[in-house]
Amino acid sequence: MRGFRWALGAVLLAALLLPGSASAASPGLAGWLASRVTGDAVYAHLVGLQRIADANGGTRGYDQPGFAESVRYVSARLRSAGYQVGYxxxxxxxxxxxxxxxxxxxLGPIRALMTRFTPSTPPGGLDARLVPLPAGRTGCAAADYEGLGVPGSVVLLARSSCTLQVQQHLATAAGASAVLTYRRTPSPENIYRFIAFDPPDFTVPTASVSEEDGVRLTQLATGAKVHLDLQARNVPSTTVNVIAETAGGDPGHVVLTGGHLDSVTEGPGINDNASAAGTVLQTALSLAARQRDVMNKVRFVFWGAEELGDIGSGYYAAALSPEERGRFTAVLNAELIASPNAVRFVWDTGSGKGHAITELFTRWFTQHGLPYATEPFDAVGSDHLPFHDLGIPVGGLDSGVLGVKTPAQAAEYGGQAGQLFDRCYHQPCDRAEGINRTALAENAPAMAWVLGSLASDASLGRA
Structure with a gap:
């Protein structure tokens, strides 16, 4: 994204880290904060971000005008609340x-989404025989491609237990000139754009189709010809992280709470991840009146380009000096906290100070009679991971991403068994009117309460 300058240079960083009044937190700060971060208050931000997407081609993607306008939306509200905003x-x-x-x-034209950072086809595309993998062959073993006449073909396969990288490598080794793939889900109309996180391992053009179209392609006559034209370019660009923090609190003990502000380029991204970013924003606005009451300094960050692989948070974390890393008490993150077919997962590092954050979440949910389950902290790839890699305690939650709700989960949380937690994940239908407002009303105050608890904690992060 273009048009933003790095305002968080040495001058602003120094201003943000000047010692504030590290007064003892007022009693009940966490509960007071949670009472103001309501589902309705957060939903108002989701409506605002939805309007931005609607005015910008249906997306707030990291490289799209809708993201730049989302940045302005967040920044204006933070400034109005009295925060200094850095970029x-x-x-x-x-x-x-x-x-x-x-x-x-x-079949006529079929929608295909090119896998990011994979090679283009020759100019004008390629024409080749389509080779679907037979039932029972996953594409995760070299033997799956034997006897199919793969050389020179376009291989069609479903995503499986191995990585797309492995499937593409094996198909290429068998002689494929391109790979088409799809994800099997209870919403077969969905189409997901994949990312090659290790581009050198992808040596042929690769794209995805919906499961519906994958089945249609599989049913074509043996030897059917396909025309595939995939053209893309790597382009140097920039995105932005939006940063604000409390005037008060000990700058030697910083609690960071963040959420990514970008959507995928294929949709407006309201559950993923305006639901979390909106919660962070409402928490900041609510805390503004008492921002000098916190014991630990609170930093709010709205990440850019998470959907391309934690770009904003990874850059931020990598730029921290060893001294700066040592100032972080905790990092809170969240993803998709208002899934239409919601469950509730609390991320857990299993031990240490990260596990103490998990216990804060579970205490809140237990006290409010809300069911939850814990899952590994890396079950959802997101912006907390670069900080965990630095040894900083992390925690957070989600309400279900691509998983399918089990009958037991339906009995516990309500909703529909056998369906995706969020059938609109990375789809154009990820809109404000489709989010689960009950889940939002339950999870947003929990995020605020845990933040308030960490901001008030005189011991977490201290020797």
Whole structure:
């Protein structure tokens, strides 16, 4: 994204880290804060971000005008509440898709989404025989490609237990000229754009289709020809992290709470992840009146380009000096906290100070009679991971991403068994009117209460 300058240089960073009044937190700060971060208050921000997406082609993607307008939305409200707002410019390599065309037999044009950072086809595309993997073959073993006449073909396969990297490597080794893939879900109309996180391992053009179209392609006559044209470019670009923090609190003990502000380029991203970013924003606005009452300094960050692989948070974490790393008491993050078919997962590092954050969440939910389950802290790839890698305590929650709700979970949380937690994940239908407002009303105050507890804690993070 262009048009932002790095205002979080040495001058602003020094201003943000000046010692504040580290007065003891007022009693009940956590409960007071939670009472003001309501589902309705957060939902108002989701409506605002939805309007931004609607005015910008249906997306707030990290490289789209809708993201820049989302940054302005958040910044204006933080300033109005009295915060100093900083911007950290984050360089990254964008993947600009110029064409993604798939035609097969008599099916006509089929929507295909090019896997980011994989090679383009030759100019004008390629024409080749389609080779679907037979039932029972996952594409995760070299033997799955034997006897199919793979050389020179376009291989079609479903995502499986191994990585896309492994599937593509094996298909290429068998001689495939391109790979098409799809994800099996209870919402077969969905189509997901994948990312090659290790681009050198992807040596042929790769794209995804919906499960519906994958089945249609599989049913074509043996030897059916496909035309595949995928054209894209790597382009140097920048995104931005939006940063604000409390005037008070010990700058030697910082609690950071954040959420990514960008959506995927294919949708407005309201559950993923305006639900969390809106909660962070409402928490900041609510805390503004008592921002000098916190014991530990609180920093609010709205990350850029998470959907491209934790770009904003990774850059921020990597830029921290050893001294700066040592100032962090905890990092809170959240993803999709208002899934339509919600469950409740609390992330858990299993031990140490990260586990203490988990116990704060579980205490809140237990006291309010709300069911929850714990899951490993890395079950959801997101912006807390770069901080965990530095040894900083992390915690957070989600209400279900791509998983399918079990009958036991339906009995515990309500909703529909056998369906995705969020059928609109990374889809155009991830809109404000589709989020689960009950889940939002339960999870947003929990995030605020845990933050308030950490901000008031005289011992967490101290020797």
């Amino acid at each position: 950290q410019t984050v360089p990254y390599t964008d993947f600009v898709v110029d064409n993604e065309t798939l035609q097969a037999g008599g």
